[in-house]
Amino acid sequence: MWVASGLSHMALVPLPLQQDIHLQFTISRRQLYIPSGQRHSNTRFDPDSSGRPTTWDSFGIWDNRIDEPILLPPSIRYxxxxxxxxxxxxxxxxxIGQRKENEDRFMVSQVTDSILYFAVFDGHGGPEAADFCEKYMEKYIRDLVAEESNLELLLTKAFLEVDKALARHLHFYPNxxxxxxxxxxxxxxxxxxxELVVGSVGDSRAMLCRKGKALKLTVDHTPERKDEKDRIKKSGGFITWNSLGQPHVNGRLAMTRSIGDFDLKNMGVIAEPETKKVKLHHVHDAFLALTTDGINFIMNSQEICNVINQCHDPKEAAQRISDQALQYGSEDNSTIIVVPFGAWGKHKSSDTSFSFSRSFVSSGRWA
Incomplete structure (x- = not known):
């Protein structure tokens, strides 16, 4: 995925042929021996048919701080x-922040050989729904992969199935x-x-850093959105505002879509996600960040992007963002996942000044 310094000495070279006759490739840090004589190729990995190994420089990949091999079959395909x-x-x-318990959950895993899974869940009214999603969302996605190749449809089906399964679980255990x-x-x-596909309900967010700028991949589901408010009202629900000016569904819930909240399902609160599909450009895309509202409530997307771009690696970045949200006054649980891409470390932001005109009130969803 990412290449450290010394790019001019890195080459893409074939390993011995396997029994299945498929070529497999690896990244080498030193100049390798190349047999004499030209080897002709009509692939983009040897555009001049010189027989010389293709270097990262000829792809236009810039130096960054993470060293990973490339995926050959997708590289050829795209x-x-x-x-x-x-x-x-x-x-x-x-x-955990200032809360009595941490109701946030997160998950990172490999669903299939070609699909990676990243998720954040921010529970309210207890950790049960977030726990259930942490345990079963990946399973439902894994089960659906075999029958649904469209990842946006797959996520929609998975969200709805998990919501139904949670309802059955709570009904079976009424106490x-x-x-x-x-x-x-x-x-x-x-x-x-x-191929990056995001599905979301509620107000946790996904953001892509492209050319150093924050590209939002999700839109919060709040009663402030006219389309969401209209659905709630048509379903018989109502919107009230608390003393801090925050709108709530039926005076209780600060979001219009969620998994669980079954007492509000007849009031227009749905589990169907909004989805978005993005084709990554690793030359320009530095990372994906998934965040819960303990972070989003206190830092805007570009601030998050700038802070992460200052960090040496994603692990440091995740810790720094969650720490900074608390320092800025967040009282909620603060959770973040940072997934580095090809341009990691390329867009170092020199802008270290952030807006301090923040609202330091609680970001709780329950009135």
Whole structure:
């Protein structure tokens, strides 16, 4: 995925042919021996048919601080180098803040050989709904992969199935705490290192850093949105505002979509996610960040982008963002996942000044 310094000495070279006759490739840090004589090729990996190994420089990949191999089959399919995204390089942090317990949950895993899974869940009214999603969302996605290739449809089906399964679970155990618990859900799937699809309900967010700028991939589901408010009212629900000017569904919930919250399902609160599909450009895309509202409430997307761009690696970035949200006055749980891409470290922001005209009130969803 990412290449450290010394790019001019890195080359793409074939390993011995396997029994299945498929070529497999690796990245080497030193100049390798090349047999004499030309080897002709009509692929974009040897555009001049010189037989010389293709270097990262000829792809236009800039220096960064993470060293990963490229994924050859997707690179050939898309005609551009696609770096491998290693889960070991992903940064995650979750802080309890001023709350009595941490109701945030997060998950990072490999669903199939070609699909990676990243998710944050921000529970309210108890941790039960967030716990359920943490445990089962990936399972439903894994089960649906075999029958649904469209990742946006897959995520929509998974969200709705998890919501139904949670309802059955709580109905089967009627005395379980948190019978009316709910959770946000923001899930990202990355296929072949280049196809990024995000699905979300609630006010947890996904953001892509492209050319040093924050590109929002989600829009919060709040009663302030006219389309969301209209659906609530048509379903028989109503909107009230608390003393801080925050709108709530039926005076209780500060979001219009969630998993759980079954007492408000007949009032227009739905579990169907809004989805977005993005094709990554690893030359320009530095990272994906998933955040809960303990961070979003106190830092805007560009501020998050700028702070992460100052960090050496994603693990440091995740810790710094969650710490900074608390320092700025966030009282909520603060959770973040940082997934580095090809341009990690390329867009170092020199802008270290942030807006301090922040609202330091609680970001709780329950009135």
């Amino acid at each position: 005609g551009k180098p696609i770096p491998k995204v290693s889960l070991t390089k992903v940064g995650c942090a979750s802080l 379980v705490p948190g019978i009316n618990a709910g959770t946000t859900a923001t899930v990202a799937l990355l296929r072949d290192g280049i």
